[in-house]
Amino acid sequence: MTTVDESTNVVAEKRSQGQSRRSKATGARESMLRRGQRTLLPPLLLGIFLVGIWYFISYGILDEQRRFLLRPPHEVWLVGFADWGNFTEILAGLWSSTQVALIGLAAAILIGLSLATLMSQSELIERAVFPYAVTLQAIPILAIVPLIGFWFGFGVSARVIVCVIIALFPIIVNTLFGLLAAPRGLHDLFTLQRASRLTRLRKLMFPAALPAIFAGLRISAGLSVIGAIVGDFFFGRGDPGIGQLLQRYANRLLGEQLIAAIIMSSLLGVIVFQLFGWLQTWAIGAWHEERDAEF
Amino acid sequence: MTFPDGTEAVHNITLDVAPKEFVTIVGPSGCGKSTLLRIAAGLLPHSAGEVKVNRERLGFVFQDATLMEWRTVQGNVELLAELRGMSAKERKARATEAIALVGLKGFENHYPKSLSGGMKMRVSLARTLTLEPPVFLFDEPFGALDEITRERLNEETLKLFMREQFAALFITHSIAEAVFLSTRVHVMSARPGRIIATFEVPFGYPRDAELRFDAAFGELSREISHALLEGHA
Numbered sequence: 078m079t080t081v082d083e084s085t086n087v088v089a090e091k092r093s094q095g096q097s098r099r100s101k102a103t104g105a106r107e108s109m110l111r112r113g114q115r116t117l118l119p120p121l122l123l124g125i126f127l128v129g130i131w132y133f134i135s136y137g138i139l140d141e142q143r144r145f146l147l148r149p150p151h152e153v154w155l156v157g158f159a160d161w162g163n164f165t166e167i168l169a170g171l172w173s174s175t176q177v178a179l180i181g182l183a184a185a186i187l188i189g190l191s192l193a194t195l196m197s198q199s200e201l202i203e204r205a206v207f208p209y210a211v212t213l214q215a216i217p218i219l220a221i222v223p224l225i226g227f228w229f230g231f232g233v234s235a236r237v238i239v240c241v242i243i244a245l246f247p248i249i250v251n252t253l254f255g256l257l258a259a260p261r262g263l264h265d266l267f268t269l270q271r272a273s274r275l276t277r278l279r280k281l282m283f284p285a286a287l288p289a290i291f292a293g294l295r296i297s298a299g300l301s302v303i304g305a306i307v308g309d310f311f312f313g314r315g316d317p318g319i320g321q322l323l324q325r326y327a328n329r330l331l332g333e334q335l336i337a338a339i340i341m342s343s344l345l346g347v348i349v350f351q352l353f354g355w356l357q358t359w360a361i362g363a364w365h366e367e368r369d370a371e372f
Numbered sequence: 373m374t375f376p377d378g379t380e381a382v383h384n385i386t387l388d389v390a391p392k393e394f395v396t397i398v399g400p401s402g403c404g405k406s407t408l409l410r411i412a413a414g415l416l417p418h419s420a421g422e423v424k425v426n427r428e429r430l431g432f433v434f435q436d437a438t439l440m441e442w443r444t445v446q447g448n449v450e451l452l453a454e455l456r457g458m459s460a461k462e463r464k465a466r467a468t469e470a471i472a473l474v475g476l477k478g479f480e481n482h483y484p485k486s487l488s489g490g491m492k493m494r495v496s497l498a499r500t501l502t503l504e505p506p507v508f509l510f511d512e513p514f515g516a517l518d519e520i521t522r523e524r525l526n527e528e529t530l531k532l533f534m535r536e537q538f539a540a541l542f543i544t545h546s547i548a549e550a551v552f553l554s555t556r557v558h559v560m561s562a563r564p565g566r567i568i569a570t571f572e573v574p575f576g577y578p579r580d581a582e583l584r585f586d587a588a589f590g591e592l593s594r595e596i597s598h599a600l601l602e603g604h605a
Contacts, residue, residue, distance in 0.1 A: 365441065
């Protein structure tokens with residue numbers, strides 16, 4: 078599950094890089110308005126087309142007894158979004174899951190950066206830790222659900238643990254890759270000045286790793302949202318997160334709210350991904366040239 | 373110098389560079405000239421023989437500019453002084469002077485990504501100049517640049533050489549560059565790397581760009597070229 082999600086995120090990343098490059102190249106010649114048309118119009122048209130198909134399925138294919146399988150768009154809007162009581166329930170669930178995702182992500186960043194730094198300092202540590210990092214990535218969450226429940230209960234802390242497990246690997250790998258990618262010539266320069274290990278790490282390896290670290294952060298941020306929702310399915314005690322709401326709506330055949338909750342949780346994933354994109358531009362955009370070979 | 377796998381990189385080389393001397397080694401790719409320079413710098417151990425280089429404030433200019441892309445020109449030029457623990461004020465003063473010296477005044481706040489290849493190399497030179505090195509090692513620094521930029525940087529390197537009075541050991545595979553810069557040119561051949569010919573360059577300093585079209589310049593280039601070909605045969 079995590080690998081599939083990760084690769085779609087990678088594609089999204091490459092795509093967004095490609096897009097920003099394209100718009101940068103043509104940007105100077107175009108007015109804001111025309112650029113807006115270029116970037117907004119195509120997805121808008123496709124969106125209208127998809128909503129059309131949606132209507133067709135709801136009314137053209139499904140008869141009235143089976144229409145609960147896919148409620149038409151305006152009903153989703155009226156019940157899921159425009160009904161304030163229903164919508165606030167979704168928002169509250171989303172907020173609870175967001176908190177879980179953020180705590181999990183923060184923990185994954187802390188653990189991932191520390192581990193990768195240690196691994197970069199000693200090949201022995203790198204060799205020792207790496208297989209376990211890969212294994213961590215390969216663990217089917219479902220397989221360790223009972224164990225996590227045993228140890229951490231079936232509430233918020235278990236959900237956070239799921240987030241950490243899912244989000245950790247890209248941070249470790251990208252950070253390590255970045256730390257080891259500092260150019261040899263610069264290393265020679267530090268050697269010639271008899272720089273200490275700490276100086277080398279602080280002034281050379283760490284700044285050189287920043288682009289890769291941010292690439293890892295973006296992937297992990299998206300994964301942590303997924304982790305929070307997946308965790309919700311298994312560890313539902315405490316505040317209901319969005320995953321629990323999804324389950325509840327599905328069980329009660331509340332199709333409108335189910336689709337509204339799906340749309341909102343997707344939106345959360347997109348926002349988090351974008352947020353880290355902006356963070357990256359803010360932090361290193363001044364000097365870093367985006368290249369295709371980021372991973 | 374022999375590598376652990378038994379490959380002999382350079383063999384039986386005797387090389388002296390005195391202060392105010394500009395010594396160049398020309399040779400084909402893979403003849404061990406970079407290895408020689410790295411041994412001189414102390415970046416590689418040597419398996420036999422004796423190396424005496426004043427490594428206090430040693431200047432080393434690499435094949436590519438090796439700039440930190442996350443630092444501005446100013447930040448890059450200050451790096452070596454910073455690693456040597458100089459005060460912020462001192463290294464700022466040195467960097468400002470060095471940047472002016474290589475003609476990059478006004479570019480202090482630019483990041484490397486917005487500089488041309490020649491400008492990056494100037495930043496690299498400026499960075500080394502902040503150490504005021506008595507010994508300058510150049511590892512094919514202008515090899516990746518176009519001919520026009522290379523010739524201009526050759527002329528400016530000579531200006532720096534005359535101003536700073538360092539001892540220079542320069543590696544290149546360009547004969548014209550070697551003759552234009554040097555007081556002495558050694559020709560190396562490969563496997564194992566050894567010096568097969570040495571030429572004293574009879575021109576004094578300062579040298580004018582027009583020197584490249586001088587008949588004596590052409591003659592010396594021709595002789596060096598022949599020596600290189602013989603070493604290859």
